[in-house]
Amino acid sequence: MALKEYVFKEVEKKWQERWEKDQVFKGSNAVEGKENYYVLEMLPYPSGKLHVGHARNYTIGDVIARYKRMKGYNVLHPMGWDSFGLPAENAAIQNGAHPAKWTKSNIENMKRQLKLLGFSYDWDREIASYTPEYYKWNQWIFKKMYEKGLVYKKKSLVNWCPDCKTVLANEQVEDGKCWRHSKTAVIQKELEQWFFKITDYADELLEGHEELRGGWPEKVLTMQKNWIGKSFGTEVVFQVVENNTDLPVFTTRVDTIYGVTYAVVAPEHPIVDEILKANPVIKSAVMAMKNMDVIERAAEGKEKNGIDTGWHVKNPYNGVEVPLWIGDYVLMNYGTGAVMAVPAHDERDYAFAKKYNLEIKSVIFPKEGEIALPFVEDGLVQNSAEAFNGIPNREALVKMAEFGEEKGFAKRTFKYRLKDWGVSRQRYWGTPIPVLYCEKCGEVLEKDENLPVMLPEDIQFSGNGNPLETSESFKNATCPCCGGPARRDTDTMDTFVDSSWYFLRYCDAQNKDLPFDKKIVDGWTPVDQYIGGVEHAVMHLLYARFFHKMLRDLGYLSSNEPFKRLLTQGMVLGPSYYSAAENRFLFAEEVELKGEKAFSKKTGEELVVKVEKMSKSKNNGVDPEEMILKYGADTTRLFIMFAAPPEKELEWNENGLAGAYRFLTRVWRLVLENQDHISLEKIDYTAINKADKALIIKLNQTIKKVTESIEDDYHFNTSIAATMELLNDVQAYQSDSTQYTRVLGEALKQIVIMLSPFVPHFCDELWESIGETGYVSEQEWPVYDEKYITTDDVVMAIQVNGKMRGSIEVERETSKEEIEKLVLAVPNVVKHIEGKELVKLIVVPNKIVNIVVK
Ligand code: ANZ
Ligand code: ZN
Ligand code: ZN
Numbered sequence: 001m002a003l004k005e006y007v008f009k010e011v012e013k014k015w016q017e018r019w020e021k022d023q024v025f026k027g028s029n030a031v032e033g034k035e036n037y038y039v040l041e042m043l044p045y046p047s048g049k050l051h052v053g054h055a056r057n058y059t060i061g062d063v064i065a066r067y068k069r070m071k072g073y074n075v076l077h078p079m080g081w082d083s084f085g086l087p088a089e090n091a092a093i094q095n096g097a098h099p100a101k102w103t104k105s106n107i108e109n110m111k112r113q114l115k116l117l118g119f120s121y122d123w124d125r126e127i128a129s130y131t132p133e134y135y136k137w138n139q140w141i142f143k144k145m146y147e148k149g150l151v152y153k154k155k156s157l158v159n160w161c162p163d164c165k166t167v168l169a170n171e172q173v174e175d176g177k178c179w180r181h182s183k184t185a186v187i188q189k190e191l192e193q194w195f196f197k198i199t200d201y202a203d204e205l206l207e208g209h210e211e212l213r214g215g216w217p218e219k220v221l222t223m224q225k226n227w228i229g230k231s232f233g234t235e236v237v238f239q240v241v242e243n244n245t246d247l248p249v250f251t252t253r254v255d256t257i258y259g260v261t262y263a264v265v266a267p268e269h270p271i272v273d274e275i276l277k278a279n280p281v282i283k284s285a286v287m288a289m290k291n292m293d294v295i296e297r298a299a300e301g302k303e304k305n306g307i308d309t310g311w312h313v314k315n316p317y318n319g320v321e322v323p324l325w326i327g328d329y330v331l332m333n334y335g336t337g338a339v340m341a342v343p344a345h346d347e348r349d350y351a352f353a354k355k356y357n358l359e360i361k362s363v364i365f366p367k368e369g370e371i372a373l374p375f376v377e378d379g380l381v382q383n384s385a386e387a388f389n390g391i392p393n394r395e396a397l398v399k400m401a402e403f404g405e406e407k408g409f410a411k412r413t414f415k416y417r418l419k420d421w422g423v424s425r426q427r428y429w430g431t432p433i434p435v436l437y438c439e440k441c442g443e444v445l446e447k448d449e450n451l452p453v454m455l456p457e458d459i460q461f462s463g464n465g466n467p468l469e470t471s472e473s474f475k476n477a478t479c480p481c482c483g484g485p486a487r488r489d490t491d492t493m494d495t496f497v498d499s500s501w502y503f504l505r506y507c508d509a510q511n512k513d514l515p516f517d518k519k520i521v522d523g524w525t526p527v528d529q530y531i532g533g534v535e536h537a538v539m540h541l542l543y544a545r546f547f548h549k550m551l552r553d554l555g556y557l558s559s560n561e562p563f564k565r566l567l568t569q570g571m572v573l574g575p576s577y578y579s580a581a582e583n584r585f586l587f588a589e590e591v592e593l594k595g596e597k598a599f600s601k602k603t604g605e606e607l608v609v610k611v612e613k614m615s616k617s618k619n620n621g622v623d624p625e626e627m628i629l630k631y632g633a634d635t636t637r638l639f640i641m642f643a644a645p646p647e648k649e650l651e652w653n654e655n656g657l658a659g660a661y662r663f664l665t666r667v668w669r670l671v672l673e674n675q676d677h678i679s680l681e682k683i684d685y686t687a688i689n690k691a692d693k694a695l696i697i698k699l700n701q702t703i704k705k706v707t708e709s710i711e712d713d714y715h716f717n718t719s720i721a722a723t724m725e726l727l728n729d730v731q732a733y734q735s736d737s738t739q740y741t742r743v744l745g746e747a748l749k750q751i752v753i754m755l756s757p758f759v760p761h762f763c764d765e766l767w768e769s770i771g772e773t774g775y776v777s778e779q780e781w782p783v784y785d786e787k788y789i790t791t792d793d794v795v796m797a798i799q800v801n802g803k804m805r806g807s808i809e810v811e812r813e814t815s816k817e818e819i820e821k822l823v824l825a826v827p828n829v830v831k832h833i834e835g836k837e838l839v840k841l842i843v844v845p846n847k848i849v850n851i852v853v854k
Contacts, residue, residue: 004769006668008632008762015761016118024775025120027076029507029520037073038524039065040506040563042532042540043082043129043499048106050113052572052614052652053533055624059637060569060646060714061531062119066757067710069120070781076524077120078506080127081107084135084495086169089429092461099429103130113625117633118760120777125509129498134505135431136452137515138497141547142434143445144554150197153443156422157268160189165465167191167426180463187291193424194433194491198546202228202416205545208561215565217647220537227538229417234401236340236410238263238313241321243274247313250335250415254404255397256342258384259363261353263313264306264325264339268332275309275324282307282326289328297328304329304352315340316409317400318385322359327352335415343374350374364393421543423494428459428467430492438479438486447480453488466490499540500547503527503562521557530563531646537568567714570649571613576620578608585619611651622652634759635661641716641758663724664762667755670731671748671766678745680771684738691735692743696788699747702726703784706754716758723754745770750782794846798823800832801852808849816843823849 019025030036041061044054058079065077081103088099107128114121127134145151159168161178172179173186198205206228209221233252240247249263265271267289276283285307307326314321329348330339343353344362350373353360364379365371381388381396387403388396404410424433432453434446446453456474459467468474468490479486501515507524508516525548541563548562577586577598586607592599598607614621627636639660644650688696702722709718730747748770756763756776767776792812796819798805806828810819820841823829829851836853843849 003669003672006665006762008634011765012116012118012633012761015764016115018764019118019120019775022775024777025077025122026124027074027122030523031074034072034074036076036524037068037529038076038503038507038527039068039529040076040078040503040527040531042530042536043080043502044110045082045085045087046103046106046110047087048109050110050624052622052624053569055117055636056572056640056646056650057531057533057569058114058117058119059640060567060716061529062117062637063641063716063757064529064531064714065120066760066777067781069777070753070757070779072780076125076506077122078125078127078509079114079119079121079123080125080502080506081110081129082495082499082502083107083128083130084430084492084498086172086427086429088130089427089461089467092429093463096461100130103128116625116628117637120760125506127502127505127509129431129495129502130429132452132454134498137501137505138431138493139434139446139451139453140448140515141501141551142493142497143448145196145550146435146445148554150200150550152195152197152420153192154195155190156193156195157188158191158193158426159186161186164463166463167466169425185291191424191426193422194493195420195422196546198421198543199416199418201546201549202230202418204549205418205542206230208545208549211561212564212566216563217534217566217568220534220541220566220568223537224542227418227542230414231417232412232414233335234404234410235336235413236316236404238315238338238340240271240324241312241314242278245271245274247271247324247338248336249338249340250413251340253342253345253397254400254410255381255393256345256363257315257317257340257400258388259342259344259361260315260320260322260340261343261359261361262323262325262341264327264330264341264352266330266332266337267326267328269326269330269337271338272309272326275311275326279310282309286326289326292328297331302329304348304355306352306356308356316407317404325356333419334417345374345376347374347376421494421496421546423497424491425494426466426490427492428455428461430495431497432468432474433489433491433493435489436477436479436486437489438482438484440484441479441481441486444479444481444486450480468492496539496543500543501551503530503544504548504551504557516556518556518558522559525557526559526561526564529565529567531567531569534568541566567646569646570644572650572652573611574614574620574622574652576610576612576618578610579603579605580608581605585617587619614652627657631657631661634762635664638664638720638758642720643717645713645715645717647713663727664759666731667727667751668762668766670727671752672769674744674748675769675771677741678748678770679741680745680749681742683742683746687737688739688743689735689737691733692737692739693788694791695729695733695735695743695747697791698726698729699750700784700788703750703754703782704789707781707784719754720758723751726751752776753779753782796846797848798826798829799848799850800829805829805832812846816845819843819849823851 039061041057065075069075083103088103091097091102092099129135142151159173161168161181161184163181163184164178168178168186176185178184178186231252233250234254235248235250236254238247238249267286272286305328309324309326311324312321313324341349343349343360345364362371363381363383364375365382366379378393381391381393388399401410401412432455434451434453436444436446438444456471458471458473460470461467475488477486477488504516504521508520511517544562551557577591579586579600586600590601591607592601598609600607612618635657639657642660643656705722706719709715752763752766753776760777763776793809794812795807795809797807806826808822808826833851833853839854840852
């Protein structure tokens with residue numbers, strides 16, 4: 001009878017339907033006798049189509065989820081949609097489709113694609129942040145934060161397009177111009193904005209790293225540390241000579257205080273208004289400076305610009321009066337927005353002083369040799385006050401700070417680079433802020449029973465201004481305090497708010513009374529394994545950590561950190577083909593490959609081939625759905641997991657997919673060829689022979705290797721390779737013992753189990769065909785038997801007169817006499833001792849046999 005063929009399409013469809021019907025992956029929040037395990041992949045934005053990075057991310061998560069289930073855990077493995085944000089609104093502006101409709105159809109398609117890949121999600125816990133059921137809780141949390149003083153409003157700068165009359169996101173500013181108006185310069189406008197007080201948690205976010213160390217990649221912790229940027233320094237109060245006010249500056253180098261030759265303030269500094277009253281001629285220069293993009297302004301290597309105010313400040317340490325400047329490199333939202341400049345010892349100040357011909361005074365000198373300016377290293381203090389001259393500058397730094405503190409014009413302090421989190425967005429497609437303004441009552445929060453504050457439908461998406469401003473029904477509301485007329489806040493929340501707590505909602509996704517139940521969340525969090533891209537190292541991961549700690553402090557959960565372990569997956573790379581003649585990247589279909597070289601099919605031109613990150617601009621992406629259609633979901637999953645360990649870059653190539661497919665067909669054939677004459681009965685270990693034992697040992701070694709590679713940072717590629725090796729041994733296995741069919745059955749069964757996290761449909765099909773019942777995913781993960789981990793056989797080398805003449809394989813503990821007999825029968829040995837006199841025969845047990853002849 002011909003073997004059934006491996007038709008992946010049928011197999012995958014069949015098992016996906018069965019899993020769904022039997023609700024195999026529906027989880028419960030607690031199972032008696034089982035430990036909870038929460039594995040989570042980062043919340044995707046529903047752009048409409050899965051890309052290869054998604055496929056990799058979710059395959060890693062799915063393999064972990066399936067493995068942990070088989071290891072006996074009660075697993076939570078959910079999925080949802082980060083479905084607010086700019087692209088949906090842009091689509092609405094461009095083609096009139098309502099953002100909700102666009103979003104919904106994108107989600108449907110991506111969900112269909114996820115199901116094609118056979119991921120074991122508990123879909124009952126699905127969330128989508130654009131639904132009122134979800135964003136209601138954003139508003140509820142906002143209220144709780146507001147009541148605790150963790151939300152506030154302040155004026156802050158935004159990118160503003162005068163033509164669109166709207167605020168632009170940073171990514172909508174291209175070379176300082178509006179993305180929709182390539183001739184319109186974007187200006188900086190001050191607007192009242194909502195902020196979350198993440199800086200209250202700056203220290204804890206830093207210290208929390210100790211709890212995460214080991215579970216998180218060190219590079220992510222470093223990136224967060226730099227982002228938070230705690231820096232110790234001294235605040236020194238200078239006196240403004242012209243109006244006799246205080247000007248505090250923040251410096252990390254108070255040891256250079258006697259080298260100050262001027263001071264600089266940011267153009268937004270409040271003192272600038274005073275200066276402009278006295279000195280209006282510099283007004284236009286100041287305005288121009290203010291309108292520069294803040295990010296660009298501070299960029300390293302950018303030329304620094306300044307404006308001389310004509311005013312002066314007095315250094316409290318020596319009473320010296322120095323000129324006061326306005327500089328574009330001084331940022332208002334760092335330190336005090338004012339700096340003391342020491343050109344002799346700071347690169348930036350040096351360049352500035354040279355450019356504007358300002359005085360340079362050295363106060364720190366190298367211990368040996370000549371000074372070269374700017375001198376930024378450590379050395380000895382000179383040209384300062386008597387008490388400090390001659391001292392190493394690091395010691396002087398402490399002494400000078402203490403001196404200033406005694407005199408009352410300085411204090412030691414520290415600053416964070418971290419800013420409070422600006423959450424206001426002047427757009428439609430986000431969570432409305434639950435605040436109203438009443439003439440009588442002022443700023444008031446919407447009542448709980450009126451949540452969610454729904455996004456209105458009567459909206460015009462013209463691209464001008466904030467769409468919410470066009471809805472009268474939204475703007476004109478009732479004051480929750482006095483019942484009189486009130487105006488609603490028309491800002492919506494940054495979509496990072498949505499992804500800052502979604503992992504908590506999954507635990508209790510259907511809760512109608514609360515965002516989540518404390519006990520349930522405590523049973524699941526912290527998430528045991530979080531998986532996603534390193535591009536989220538800072539913002540998302542820091543905001544989520546902030547939310548978690550804040551919600552803990554408000555009493556809604558107990559753990560300190562949201563994610564115990566973090567795996568940042570490597571990028572997916574593919575070959576790009578650049579045509580110099582056409583000055584563009586060709587698509588794979590347009591390329592003819594000849595060995596290592598690539599040519600344009602149309603013109604025959606040889607192309608430049610590079611392996612690089614898959615991206616739209618390089619035309620080198622692959623569509624996972626195409627791969628699924630061509631090779632099947634299981635093959636695609638297997639290739640992804642086999643080609644590289646998860647944290648490393650993965651080079652996509654179709655040969656690899658074809659190889660994975662060939663491997664699966666080999667497994668398929670081996671199992672089906674044997675399905676009728678294998679036995680699933682337990683092996684009688686007293687009746688096994690040498691060949692049986694060899695395979696049993698190989699099987700146990702493989703179980704050990706596969707399991708340990710998974711436990712060791714999820715090195716699935718090693719696990720798969722070990723299983724492949726085992727398959728070779730099974731294929732070669734022959735035995736005439738009574739246990740043959742049982743040993744073969746056992747080996748095939750364990751191969752199916754160990755491959756199942758990677759290729760689940762395939763394995764369920766084979767599981768069924770060998771006569772097993774239930775689903776492989778419900779089986780226990782195999783445990784190796786220590787008794788069958790090492791072979792008892794040893795290989796002994798044979799030397800005749802010092803030359804290697806062969807080897808024999810014997811069981812450990814074989815007697816010397818027995819070995820002597822065996823050795824003297826080895827043909828190659830016989831050849832070399834025949835007709836000679838045997839002088840010596842020494843057996844070194846388990847190692848070597850030495851023969852000396854004459
Ligand atoms: C004088 C000085 C002398 C400085 C010297 C450095 C070297 P970090 O370490 O990043 O905290 N600074 C302070 N506030 C600033 C602002 N709002 N915009 C731009 N620069 C600002 O850097 C602190 C140092 O950056 C401060 O120490 C100050 O320059 C500058 F040889 O003061 B320093
Ligand atoms: Zn514009
Ligand atoms: Zn009122």
